[in-house]
Amino acid sequence: MNHSQLPATLPETDRTRHRRLREQGSLDRGELEAILDAGFLCHFGVVIEGDPVVVPTVYGSDGENLYFHGSVASQSLTASPGATVCVTVTHVDGLVLARSVFEHGVNYRSAMIYGVPRLLTDAQEKLEGLRCLTEQAAPGQWDHARRPNLRELAATSLLAVSLREASVKIRTGAPEDGDGPDAALGIWAGVLPLVSTWGAPEADPLLPDGIEPPRHIAARSGTRAG
């Protein structure tokens, strides 16, 4: 969990106000941070020549900003500098299997962040952004792997998007037709959970014998992701 200077309650804007399924909406910045902290992959939406493009990419979050690099940075920059992007992070927790098809659904935690990306130009800020991105996906790697040199840093585009404007939706629990007329049908209903787990590290075939995975990687095996 990060310690952000941003307000604890998410601001309601035209974009983030919860219109449908209001009971699934949250304005708690702590829930936003928990969703971001639990993942490392997002879907990054930009408008290119009037049409939407949704690119899967990794992110880093420091509680104030999201950081992005690579193709997403180049696409969103080339497309339209100063344009708003929408970044969505979703964790699927299970299928909600109701008595009726109509009441079927998904248990999930999702955050949508809206903002105008800022291109990082300062070398120190770029390094910090890369550290954040690296540690988000693989905590411990920044101190373990070889850090970017000046040439690599120059070849990397990095974007920051503020976490100021965001919308959070969460659904948990059982189906909702357990106290309605369909309960009499005697059909099984409940949740089928979906769990993401880190597997055992698979060494690069080119790695010489005798180099074992470091603890910060090996210790993740069998633990839950998301």
Add this chain to the structure above:
Amino acid sequence: MNHSQLPATLPETDRTRHRRLREQGSLDRGELEAILDAGFLCHFGVVIEGDPVVVPTVYGSDGENLYFHGSVASQSLTASPGATVCVTVTHVDGLVLARSVFEHGVNYRSAMIYGVPRLLTDAQEKLEGLRCLTEQAAPGQWDHARRPNLRELAATSLLAVSLREASVKIRTGAPEDGDGPDAALGIWAGVLPLVSTWGAPEADPLLPDGIEPPRHIAARSGTRAG
């Protein structure tokens, strides 16, 4: 796997041509279908008042079309009828942990579909779309749960998006700095796999005793999703 009437090779359009990381691009419709078949959740991108909105939602695929319902249908329809949407489905298979931070990456399978949604109005076609959506997430449920009645069907918006124009990207395998100068650093490198697994069914607390989960649900426990 579906048996589509669409060409086995995906067409290269301005949008789907692989510009970056070309070695990760695929024009094989079979790979597109495999990625769609392995999931049920997508990120649906629309343009609303000039800005992108990326909504997580469930889909169904019959090999020719993707089907969507609910808020996505209403949003994309209200926003701009006749406008193109971008639908992205991503499976994350693992972290690629290289010797250098610069070469870190993600093993993934991803499909981006571009198309103009078509609103389904015919009741039979809507039912077929709902069946496809339901069976995508929970195979067997269409014949098990209570099917939509006329009122529910009328209350459901359903969209179809053709699978004609799509872009597929896949990355597998080890990091790529095993035969470069960084190999001499003696840093562990490899892949940390990420696996999604279905858990044990959790009965709705309101379910009377003695109703067991049906085989098509119980049999998924412990099997891989994605």
